[in-house]
Amino acid sequence: MKKKKYMLIISLLILAILASSLLSLNLGVISISPMEVWNTIIGQGTKQQELVLFDFRLPGIVLALLIGMGLSVSGSVLQSITQNELAEPGIIGINAGAGFFIVLFIYFFQEVIPINSSLSIFSMPIFALLGAFTAAVIIYLLSWRKGINPIRLILVGIGVNAGFGAALIIFQLKMDPQDFRQVTVWLSGDIWNADWLFVYALLPWMLVFIPFVIWKSNTLNVMTLTDSIASSLGARVEAERLWLLFAAVALAGASVAAGGGIAFLGLVAPHIAKRIVGPLHQYMIPVATLIGAFILITADILAQNLFSPTSLPVGVIIALLSTPYFIYLLLKA
Amino acid sequence: MQANYHKKQKLHFVYIIIGILFLGLAMIGSIIYGSTDIHLSTIFDSIFHFNHDNSQHLVIREIRLPRGIGSAFVGAFLAVAGAIMQGMTRNPLASPSIMGVTDGAGLGLVTVLAFFPALSTLGQTYAAFIGAGITVIVVFIIGNASKTGLTPVKLALAGVAIGTFVQSITSIISLHFQLEKQLSFWIAGGLANTDWSTVKILIITGTVGLIIALFISNSLTLLSLGDDVATGLGQKNILIKGLAIISVFMLTGAAVTTAGAVGFIGLIIPHIVRFLVGNDYRWILPISAVFGAVLLVASDIVARMVNAPYETPVGAITSIIGVPFFLYLARGRGGSNL
Numbered sequence A: 001m002k003k004k005k006y007m008l009i010i011s012l013l014i015l016a017i018l019a020s021s022l023l024s025l026n027l028g029v030i031s032i033s034p035m036e037v038w039n040t041i042i043g044q045g046t047k048q049q050e051l052v053l054f055d056f057r058l059p060g061i062v063l064a065l066l067i068g069m070g071l072s073v074s075g076s077v078l079q080s081i082t083q084n085e086l087a088e089p090g091i092i093g094i095n096a097g098a099g100f101f102i103v104l105f106i107y108f109f110q111e112v113i114p115i116n117s118s119l120s121i122f123s124m125p126i127f128a129l130l131g132a133f134t135a136a137v138i139i140y141l142l143s144w145r146k147g148i149n150p151i152r153l154i155l156v157g158i159g160v161n162a163g164f165g166a167a168l169i170i171f172q173l174k175m176d177p178q179d180f181r182q183v184t185v186w187l188s189g190d191i192w193n194a195d196w197l198f199v200y201a202l203l204p205w206m207l208v209f210i211p212f213v214i215w216k217s218n219t220l221n222v223m224t225l226t227d228s229i230a231s232s233l234g235a236r237v238e239a240e241r242l243w244l245l246f247a248a249v250a251l252a253g254a255s256v257a258a259g260g261g262i263a264f265l266g267l268v269a270p271h272i273a274k275r276i277v278g279p280l281h282q283y284m285i286p287v288a289t290l291i292g293a294f295i296l297i298t299a300d301i302l303a304q305n306l307f308s309p310t311s312l313p314v315g316v317i318i319a320l321l322s323t324p325y326f327i328y329l330l331l332k333a
Numbered sequence B: 001m002q003a004n005y006h007k008k009q010k011l012h013f014v015y016i017i018i019g020i021l022f023l024g025l026a027m028i029g030s031i032i033y034g035s036t037d038i039h040l041s042t043i044f045d046s047i048f049h050f051n052h053d054n055s056q057h058l059v060i061r062e063i064r065l066p067r068g069i070g071s072a073f074v075g076a077f078l079a080v081a082g083a084i085m086q087g088m089t090r091n092p093l094a095s096p097s098i099m100g101v102t103d104g105a106g107l108g109l110v111t112v113l114a115f116f117p118a119l120s121t122l123g124q125t126y127a128a129f130i131g132a133g134i135t136v137i138v139v140f141i142i143g144n145a146s147k148t149g150l151t152p153v154k155l156a157l158a159g160v161a162i163g164t165f166v167q168s169i170t171s172i173i174s175l176h177f178q179l180e181k182q183l184s185f186w187i188a189g190g191l192a193n194t195d196w197s198t199v200k201i202l203i204i205t206g207t208v209g210l211i212i213a214l215f216i217s218n219s220l221t222l223l224s225l226g227d228d229v230a231t232g233l234g235q236k237n238i239l240i241k242g243l244a245i246i247s248v249f250m251l252t253g254a255a256v257t258t259a260g261a262v263g264f265i266g267l268i269i270p271h272i273v274r275f276l277v278g279n280d281y282r283w284i285l286p287i288s289a290v291f292g293a294v295l296l297v298a299s300d301i302v303a304r305m306v307n308a309p310y311e312t313p314v315g316a317i318t319s320i321i322g323v324p325f326f327l328y329l330a331r332g333r334g335g336s337n338l
Helices: A003-026 A034-041 A047-081 A094-109 A118-143 A150-173 A177-187 A196-215 A217-223 A227-232 A237-259 A265-277 A281-305 A314-332 B002-032 B040-048 B055-089 B101-115 B121-144 B152-176 B180-188 B196-215 B217-223 B227-232 B237-259 B265-277 B281-305 B314-333
Strands: none
Touching: A003 A034, A003 A047, A003 A265, A003 A281, A034 A047, A047 A196, A047 A217, A047 A237, A047 A265, A047 A281, A094 A118, A094 A150, A094 A177, A094 A237, A118 A150, A118 A196, A118 A237, A118 B314, A150 A177, A150 B265, A150 B314, A196 A217, A196 A237, A196 A281, A217 A237, A217 A281, A265 A281, A265 A314, A265 B152, A281 A314, A314 B121, A314 B152, B002 B040, B002 B055, B002 B265, B002 B281, B040 B055, B055 B152, B055 B196, B055 B217, B055 B237, B055 B265, B055 B281, B101 B121, B101 B152, B101 B180, B101 B237, B121 B152, B121 B196, B121 B237, B152 B180, B196 B217, B196 B237, B196 B281, B217 B227, B217 B237, B217 B281, B227 B237, B265 B281, B265 B314, B281 B314
């Protein structure tokens, strides 16, 4: 990978993200022209424009970017530590764990805490995060047997995913239609409450764990080899894997808590990055981070505006948007 | 060594026989339990001394029996299709659904529901089949169409990508035409509407797939060791993969058009069987078929009893029954072989 070409790719991606973000600021039920956006940013917009831009659209955009980054990095790490190309947070049960806790929360606390109250809006993500970590702990404990074997980790992940998924459906069926819908929307992925508080809650996770993962790039490079090679090269495989798994779960858990079960992004962004800049993690992960952010922000724009005022689930658009390019890359390889 | 081999063969036969015994019990259970419980002797009467005026006989012949038989075949077909997919892609996360069969069938179904709402149930079945077929062909072509050829990873990735793409189109159509509810019913899967005409299509199509699968089982064992090994031993991999995909398509297509997207069986049963018998697909395929049938018939009984008179999605029940056992095996054997 030539340094120059790499910097070019990174710059292009950042430009694309900026363009999409600007577009996203313009579009919506109340459309605000680029000129007006600029005026509002320098403090000369109307009260209404300020409210729409700063309190509704901007936090939504920042959230979308952060969630996209979190899911992509999480997917990259999981694909490497399990040595499996199909791995992503969803498939090993992290989304299902988060979803199950959300369902439990709504099921048991709906009388105590009314669903659209601000208390529930802020406690639901915490429950989702708890669920994600519960799933991860169960997976880790069950696959521990004198160490972790990547295949066993994946297999146990499938099992835990299926178990949580089933429990989720059974609880969900006992709900009244209103709650049922809420859970369905949540599960299919939705940046539900664009609010600065969420941004502040999500930001620390990303600021800690994404740099951590990039810092661990060399370990990840070694880990995609077999375990025996990795340990003979001096990687403290077990401890490193635990930390990386923790980072992956933290990123996915925080993203899922804010954005629901957005599927496919954690799978496809790392693959696209790998096909563009090769498998070395120090190059691949930053690119995957940006690609994830770009795909999610663009998908969010389309989901909100394509059939406005009806909005589509953002997961649907992610698939439509990223598959053709992904297929092209598969064909080219 | 030789003696050990024969001992193993015997053990495998024991698995099949135990499986068939359980299947028999589950089938009887499936006929007995329901909104009205039926006495055991009535079952024999209804089969051997059928009486048109006896309502219980009619219930057995027209509702319970096709449902029991249908669920046995659906379970068997899904398990075998899953085993083939895992062997061919050498990926433990592979399941019949990653070839896009389920997604394609869903698109076919939604398309006719949206544009030809007057079509009969049989027409819907055909549409689902056509949708599944087109999707599989696209996946195969894309997996195959590059310089490096059809590598397992590429097949799996192409399958997942195309499947997700097709699924998105399906959900857009269904959102636009307000078919979400019908679609989610179909996706949740269920055997409530199984009658003899569906069972007939199911058995005919699936059996063709099953025969192909058994025919290539030996080659699958080689393929699961790696493409290079198989080629080195003189195997025409592309032919075997083509046949395997046709078989997966027929098996999954038959199952999915009958029962909707019953997840999990195709993923977990092959693993359970592999833990028990190792990596020989001549054994994995038939034992998977029997175990898959047992699991689905048993789950279907639970599914209609647990929240009666409402039916619980059978996929959830298969998970609840299968997961503890699966986790136990995954821990015990360390998930070898794949």
